[in-house]
Amino acid sequence: MQRIAFGTVMAAMLVAGGSALAQAPSWTPPPESTRCPSKWGATDERGSANHMKPQTVLNAVKLIKTGEVIELGHVLNDKMPFFGTRRFDVHIKRTFMNDFSNRRGSNEEIVISEIGQVGTQFDGFAHQTHENSWYNCFKVAENSSRSGFTKLGVHNVGSLITRGVLIDVAGFKGVEMLGDNYEITVEDLEGALKKQNLTLQAGDAVLINTGWGKLYGKDNPRYVKSCPGIGVKAAEWLVAKDPMLLGADNWPVEVAPNPDKQISLPVHQIALVVNGVHLLENLKLDELAAKGVSEFAFIMQPLKIQGGTGSTVAPVAVR
């Protein structure tokens, strides 16, 4: 059974000795006064999804030349990598025979899962906080219920159709898979974009290929133990480009654990809490990378789970 509070790392550092003044963490969440209200408005709940406008769709669709569809989502089953006690349990019910003259048998299943947080998954803004405060400074305590949050629910997102961009960092570094805890830097991103002759635009779905997805369903313990991904600097650089979302073929998009052991998944806060930028995890990018696709129409339909923190998704790249 896990306790709610880990234990303060700061205290641990003091106990461990060293300088009388413990080293400050390399990144701290900005105060509410700085990050709120959101640039999208004081009552905004949609953050970067606000980029969805008719013109966004038209720009995406312009990129469709052959009609080829490349699936970016993994199949959902109990062989997926899971964190902690998360599940994707399917129980097929007994067949029900409607004994009319047409003898119609009916099958269905009950699914039990943290369906907002398994498989290829899209993070909504209710998922993460700084202290008790969400994106746009909505407060958890005042907006919670046992059956759903009353602010920032993923049901607000809707279909996202926009220009998609694959930044193939693994390809840029000439490897199939980046190192187990490799931090992707701004230089890596700039280098890859240059090599791919690609520029980021506001509203993009920016997908990053680390190669880590190669382990998905193959070596789950290693897949979840750590991963390569963007660090704080790279995240801030990307967020400044005003994307619709950041995604990767690893479980947190960012490098994990963070090289700075004092902070836990800071990019989740930079994206979701501070800037209202969505994250998309556990993508299947092997085909996209193998085919050398850099730019495409990105289409993703999160489930409209009322008050949910996220949704498993089955997005595609179309070109």
Next chain:
Amino acid sequence: MQRIAFGTVMAAMLVAGGSALAQAPSWTPPPESTRCPSKWGATDERGSANHMKPQTVLNAVKLIKTGEVIELGHVLNDKMPFFGTRRFDVHIKRTFMNDFSNRRGSNEEIVISEIGQVGTQFDGFAHQTHENSWYNCFKVAENSSRSGFTKLGVHNVGSLITRGVLIDVAGFKGVEMLGDNYEITVEDLEGALKKQNLTLQAGDAVLINTGWGKLYGKDNPRYVKSCPGIGVKAAEWLVAKDPMLLGADNWPVEVAPNPDKQISLPVHQIALVVNGVHLLENLKLDELAAKGVSEFAFIMQPLKIQGGTGSTVAPVAVR
């Protein structure tokens, strides 16, 4: 508690008296020798989804002029109409505070649901049988497990992007909502298509507006008790047009109960079992109908539930 076997209606009719020879049902599932193998091939599991080809996507995308996106799916919550004991239960977990220096709180929820069969839902082929036989004559007994079917799973479907067509039957009849048990006929479909200056093409996502969706979440008992929808003749007529799927703003697409009390949801068998044509239920068509949209790019992403019978979905019409 429901028994697996209802009780034979035929027997009931005999007991009730009448002619020595009970009236034959108006429709009978064709024998396996007639319907198998599928035109898509003896080992085919994808049926009408086989219409998904690059050209299908290009044809759909051609219809996008303004980039307007119209959502066709309902929000998922426990206020939806449910059949029997189906659920959509969301339990928000207690917030977990990662007590690092960046004090990152994390939220998620456990969802318990027949997620293939609730809300705006897409029926896969494992969902329905004639006796023990599915589409393309795969047998249930040999292809079942407790955690998923090993043939015809909805994970095989993938994104569907095709020309969408709204046949506004309610509009054609000059009503907001068709009658509680009104059977849509071939004449209704032809009349509406003519009025809308519309022709069906192979591979279409054919959506039918009955107006019944008006009751969804407003008067659930009435919504599920019965509904207007296509009858056997209309279904056979539509299926002959070789669509990718048939959908409606009611719970079974077809009229329910069927006017012929001896048969139970025959169109489910005609579409899913006999012809391998997908069904899409509980659509939200009010906006599409109100805006007089007849033709559009239809986009739908079912979850890749391995071995699943279907998926709740959040499809869109784009134009």
Next chain:
Amino acid sequence: MQRIAFGTVMAAMLVAGGSALAQAPSWTPPPESTRCPSKWGATDERGSANHMKPQTVLNAVKLIKTGEVIELGHVLNDKMPFFGTRRFDVHIKRTFMNDFSNRRGSNEEIVISEIGQVGTQFDGFAHQTHENSWYNCFKVAENSSRSGFTKLGVHNVGSLITRGVLIDVAGFKGVEMLGDNYEITVEDLEGALKKQNLTLQAGDAVLINTGWGKLYGKDNPRYVKSCPGIGVKAAEWLVAKDPMLLGADNWPVEVAPNPDKQISLPVHQIALVVNGVHLLENLKLDELAAKGVSEFAFIMQPLKIQGGTGSTVAPVAVR
């Protein structure tokens, strides 16, 4: 969706007008300094279950004369009365055939339920608080996890075998069932005990027959809407007798709603929070009352759900 905070009734009263000084509630939870530490000790988590000693068992067993066993628990199914969105959902899995020469088929089911709070149910101390404080002033925030509480879990209780006493208040009042919102008073209890020639002893399982159980599974909406039961005074009187538990054939043991509209289920706090006395709800007492049983061996085995708030149970009276 329900908000966490109802809205202050006090404020409502002020708005409603009346005297400048709103009437004080008829009962207020005592301050922590008064109720803690528990008489059972500063680190005690078992409260009234501490009455379980070998002598308690011997005293109970002495009452067994004929060996007759009377079941006091209801059958568990989805026809039970439920509060809010609580469930008792059973999904029978598909039969699994172990295809060895002995062809052994295996059946099981997945059960999804608030199993600590449905059916005939036993309340543990983690179930209720005053503000953030439990029995013996353990604090919720410091002792919570997503998978169980780390103090006061029902797994600590163990089997309870003690003298059971049925106070037939409905019988005493000469009715089959007390009124929908009747408050049982100290006089009612004293009168019934006198009529039954019964005296309460420390460590007793005190069960109260209201007759309300007659509605269980028959008229669930009425059963849960309100109920007769003990009021604050009667509860304090009973608690002073130092029982092992208080039980009844209604859903909260106490009268609900409380006649004082400012307070919500105060007896739950008096018993569970203030005094560490267990509650036992939804008992099936019809047979016990009909047979005129006043005194018996009471046996109850709560499930050892680690960190759980309670357990459904199937207790018996043996005589």
Next chain:
Amino acid sequence: MQRIAFGTVMAAMLVAGGSALAQAPSWTPPPESTRCPSKWGATDERGSANHMKPQTVLNAVKLIKTGEVIELGHVLNDKMPFFGTRRFDVHIKRTFMNDFSNRRGSNEEIVISEIGQVGTQFDGFAHQTHENSWYNCFKVAENSSRSGFTKLGVHNVGSLITRGVLIDVAGFKGVEMLGDNYEITVEDLEGALKKQNLTLQAGDAVLINTGWGKLYGKDNPRYVKSCPGIGVKAAEWLVAKDPMLLGADNWPVEVAPNPDKQISLPVHQIALVVNGVHLLENLKLDELAAKGVSEFAFIMQPLKIQGGTGSTVAPVAVR
């Protein structure tokens, strides 16, 4: 994903070669004509629980001398050994504050589990078949529903209070724990009973100490991989003594896998299907054995899960 049918071992043996006639299995389920109707009656659903009579209770209670209660059940949590994908998942809900003047906080949890088949568990008769046939030849197909079986449900059992007997086979063999796949023989049982100066009586709860329980929650993979237990001969010998149930501190009571690789858990069929004798698994017998207890009052209260295949339980030995 597991197939329903393993694959015929007989066929495997033929492939493996050897004599043209494969060796017959050492035990075969008797034909229906032999085992049905049950000695308890053609419509009987309760099997060995029929031993519960007032005299049984009195005989059990006579054995209570000091009032000492020894718990025989394990705590329920997710650290228990599980078979396959079975679960015991507890999700503590967010605390709900009833914001009345008494500020009453309420906690509860949703539990998702094969609650008939986890932890210290009691097997009902719906749990196992020979082909499609249960105890007393009730047929699965005719008595199934998605929410419960309509024959042989565990809700029929009720509290079992009877003479309990611990046969300490590990103690008899002078070891703490029998071998990983040791088959307990009739000689073992007779020897232990003789050493303990104990005779079996009809209606007994016969509990066997193998010592295997020592691994429970400590080395779960080894615990479930195999285990010592009674073989077919010992089971038949025990069943002939007409017990109320057979129990052990391992997961199937019987030796597993069976030395005869052609048969799968035959004692489950001998007990549950052929003779209608209940099984009780995963008992915690260390304290009972350490205290040298041979004879005691056995008390067990299965949950009344309507139509269920079994129940987790928290039984006790009282002496």
